[in-house]
Amino acid sequence: MSTSALDQIHLQIMWNRLLSVVEEQAQTLIRTAFSTSVREAGDLSAGVFDMQGRMLAQAVTGTPGHVNAMAASVGFFLEKFPPEKMEDGDIYITNDPWLGTGHLHDFTVVTPTFKDGKPVAMFASTSHVVDVGGIGFGPDGRQVYEEGIYIPIMHLAKRGVMNEALFDIVRANVREPLQVEGDLYSLAACNETGSKRLLEMMREFGLETLDEVGGHIVENSRKAMLEEISKLPRGTFRNSMRIDGYEKEVDLVCALTVSDDGIFVDFDGTSPVSLYGINVPITYTEAYASFGVRCVIGGQIPNNWGSLIPVKVTAPEGSILNAPHPCAVAARHVIGQMLPDVVLGCLEQAMNEGVPAEGTSSLWNPMLLGGHGVVDADYGNARPFAMNIFHTGGTGARVAKDGLSATAFPSGVRNTPVEINETIAPLVVWRKEYRADSGGAGRYRGGTGQVMEIEHLEGAPFAISAMFDRCKHAPRGRQGGAKGALGRVRTVNGLELRPKGRQTIPAGDRLILEMPGGGGVGDPFTRPVEAVAEDVLNGIVTVEGARAHYGVVVDAGGTVDAAATKALREGPRAA
Known part of the structure; x- marks a missing residue:
């Protein structure tokens, strides 16, 4: 060469x-x-x-x-x-x-x-x-x-x-x-x-x-990645995370080892395969686990074979992260996209500057369907359709920054515009807005989730194939930051829906998706008062949430009661 x-x-x-x-x-x-x-x-x-x-x-x-x-x-x-x-x-x-x-x-x-x-x-x-x-x-x-x-x-x-x-x-x-x-x-x-x-x-x-x-690309990238890894302390760092699963909860267990040869990520101890389609083939596990490493190590190095070589990922065959054929795998993203949060929890122990908190992580991208046989009711003469919409909750708070609201991490995909969805299916989205108080409180606030309200335009029932998580186990904060809000799936008329599986929205009812928020980082009572006031003014945090979680007394217009806030922050913590 x-x-x-x-x-x-x-x-x-x-x-x-x-x-x-x-x-x-x-x-x-x-x-x-x-x-x-x-x-x-x-x-x-x-x-x-x-x-x-x-x-x-x-x-x-x-x-x-x-x-x-x-x-x-x-x-x-x-x-x-x-x-x-x-x-x-x-x-x-x-x-x-x-x-x-x-x-x-x-x-x-x-x-x-x-x-x-x-x-x-x-x-x-x-x-x-x-x-x-x-x-x-x-x-x-x-x-x-x-x-x-x-x-x-x-x-x-x-x-x-x-x-x-x-x-x-x-x-x-x-x-x-x-x-x-x-x-x-x-x-x-x-x-x-x-x-x-x-x-x-x-x-x-x-x-x-x-x-x-x-050869130049591969070798230079490999060397650059190893140089970044060499800045980390040697050793094995462990983390685990429990998430909702389908028929039962799922434990994601990770051991991350830093050595002179690179980083080795092992998911031994993770839950076995599910009976349902949330299982993950090993290639997808490798993809998102290695991405978790790249989020904070060697992020400036272009992604290619050379930069991927120093990060090795394994999971026991038969675990939910190395599901063998013929396991059902359609919703593998629900589990696989949680892996960067798990890996970052290991890396937090090895890095001085910290890592982002946990977020919604897996997409909230329901499949919405209408037509004969796909709903548990008479569909009538309404137009049949099949549409997959992409949306998400909030990310965890970042290093010295708030989390991103209604933003897909780690997948990076964009929310699909409401206007596009409404042109290709007989659906109307009545509401799409930030979900107040969903971001975990902290010195740096977790990203805010969103609320969507959807109805069949022709008054017919329709089906949702739900593939959601973080409805039982909220995204965790770091360094004293609070958890993000749990997700919820329901209808306007009070029907509570499961976070996973196909279900029918009755004719005349509306589907409501309440997406989780990300975890916070740091003590919420150290968040600048003016930042809390701005969140209230923008509808990100409620007046009640500001007082309870941040110790800030503020009205809906963003005006702070300085004396009451000082007394609250210096006194016993609010409930």
Whole structure:
């Protein structure tokens, strides 16, 4: 490998160029996608790989669960289609949860890029589609066979000709064939964009292969990550977290070991597999556990094979974090997205500057459905629909900052706009607002959850496939900060709903989602009075909450009673 200063500059320029290539790849996917989960929420990933299956660059746009799991997934594609079997114009596809990104709703597409008749790279992309048939997106399946159509690694296109038989099978098995077919084409299109831009780059720089630039990326990233890890004290740090689960509570148990060779994360002691579809394949566990490490260690290092190598993740087979086939896995995000909080709890013990508090973490993204057979009532002549909406509660308070309100962490997806949802389904959202007092009190307040109120526009019943957590076990604060508020699922007419499973909203009633808030950091009575007053003025904290949790006497207009506040803060703590 070249070592001169000029050669190193050229390699860095090419690395930066690769990053721009994959970002354009991702933007093509967003612009051409049919599903709102991709187009509006950004539930996707895009990246470029060398012919050894090493991820060289990933788009910033995308989720850790997709990107990091896809980094392992491409190796499985190479086992089925090694370079010598690839042909120009080939495109490969799978939604195998154990060879892809964890459940059947995610399709991964891999496209080899050919230059002068030889494969020189592979572009891979993943997106979440609205439906794959079966019982629908939700946690109620008992085996993966019930959860939808299962596509092994195979050709989406061969020598430039699309696999029409595959499309016929997909269209016949899903509720929204136009959207799903469109999304498969968008995955192929974004990889094609990446291939074109890569070939332009290679011609511009006179490259025949990516071997040299790929080696530079991987090795520099690996060394940089190990250098960051070397700043931590050596040892094993432990943390556990109990969450709601489905049929029973789930314990996530973690031991994180820092050594000269990197960080080893082990989930031995974690609860066994569930009877329902909240189980997590190991690739998804690896993706979010490693992301938890990267949140506070080496965050400035681009995510690629080299920066991922120093973080090893294991979980016992048969545990809920290493669920074997044919366990049901459709709602694996409910458990998997909790893992960064667990890992950060270990790292808090190893770091002086602290880490964020626990947050809502897993998305509150219900599947809403209407039509014959999907509700426990007569649906009449109302328009059938199937829609997956993406929303979330608050994040935990950050280091020396408040938590983010109604923001998805760790997935990073966006809330889907109400206006978009209402154009594609006969639903109306009557209310979408911050949930006052839901953020855990602290020197730094937890992020605030939100409240949504949804009704069938045509007066018919509709179904919710609920996949929610933090309704029994609230996000915990750190360093004396309070817990965030628990989530709740109910209707306007007083019907209490379970946080997981398909249920019917009666005709004329309205669904209410009350999303959790994040935990706080630090003693709430040390929060600046003016910050509490501003929260009250903005409707984030109530007048009663300010007094009870922060010792601040303030009216709804934000005017503070300084004398009463001083007496309250210096006297016995409020109940």
